[in-house]
Amino acid sequence: MSLNRRSFLGLTGATAIVLTAGGGAFIMTRSPTAAITPWAAAGGKYADPRLRAVSYAILAPNPHNRQPWIVDLRTDGEVQLLCDTGRLLPKTDPRNRQIVIGLGCFLELLRLAAGADGYRLDVDEFPEGVSEANIDGRPIARVRFVKSDEISADPLFDQIVRRRTNKEPFDMALPVRDSDLQALAAAGQGSVAVGTTSASNDVARLRDLTWRAHLTEIMTPRTALESVRLMRIGKSEIEANPDGIDLGGAFLETMNRVGILTRQELADPESSAFQQGLEMYREITGTAMGYVWLTTEGNSRRQQLAAGRAWVRINLKSTELGLGLHPLSQSLQEYAEVKPHLDEVHDTLGARPGQRIQMLGRLGYGAEVAPSPRWPLETRIREM
Helix, strand or coil, X not given: CCCCHHHHHHHHHHHHHHHHHHHHHHHHCCCCHHXXXXXXXXXXXXXXXXXXXXXXXXXXXXXHHCCCEEEECCCCCEEEEEECHHHCCCXXXXXXXXXXXXXXXXXHHHHHHHHHCCEEEEEEECCCCCCCCCCCCCCCEEEEEEECCCCCCCHHHHHHHHCCCCCCCCCCCCCCCHHHHHHHHHHCCCCCEXXXXXXXXXXXXXXXXXXXXXXXXXXXXXXXXXXXXXXXXXXXXXXXXXXXEEECCHHHHHHHHCCCCCHHHHCCCCCHXXXXXXXXXXXXXXXXXEEEEEEECCCCHHHHHHHHHHHXXXXXXXXXXXXXXXXXXHHHCCCHHHHHHHHHHHHHCCCCCCCEEEEEEEEECCCCCCCCCCCCHHHHECCC
């Protein structure tokens, strides 16, 4: 997550002094280049097609950028996908629904990358069973690579390394084109229903709903602290742990050095940093120009995986269209305090009894953003 520089103008006096004193060398060296290397390394010269496919799959979107995937390659021609249970989000995602959606995103990118090399994937989901309560150490999927002359590259494959999650304000002078909404809806697949809107009444109501859901999360101590503990502030922290919520760049790192932007400040609702963070997020949610959401007929683990597959395809299509997409998951979570928002979003988006809205994202056109940090491929492999 990148914090908007303009949102902290009231806090910049000491920051500006330190930044100026540090000179251009400090500014030029604060980009966490090592943490984003996997984006450039994807599709490298791997003799094993599984490694090539996994090098793309690790770029999948996932909650809080926890990157919960581990792959086991000990069986020739197969990838066994596991969840690293040390990377769960027990406070904001107590039933691991969002984590499973992220693993579904991983599987779809794996399929797209394998298909570009002429491989079909035979996927056995949850081959040893699954808990609907909490994810455990059993495999998420067993995937067999099968060479096939009938497989051709999906056009969305070319967008994998270009895909970004845009958490910046969108241009409110640019309405979302109807043709783009139609293209997003068509990009989904399988049993997952895709809904979209840019109608002014819908947008106004969803702006308000998503903002209130964010307030609930950030004002509930245990859920707010889960995010604060996962913040990586500055280049050194980001490169040491290229996951979680990255707060990087010379400006934010300098604010951290002068004591303005610290975990302690961000966890204190009375602090200037906390209040400015709220204003920043209000600006972000308030510039939504449209929305896209995914609905499944139930909320089983397989349906969550399917939602992840559809979500990443919509991400890739939005990239192709030059359309910004930012997931807003706060109203979809499953802890007690958010239940009123969960009910409201289902009512607002017309979900029938038993249906589950799995993902909701704001849409708009905005500035290009940098890729999110990623753990290197070799760190995601259990054993060769």
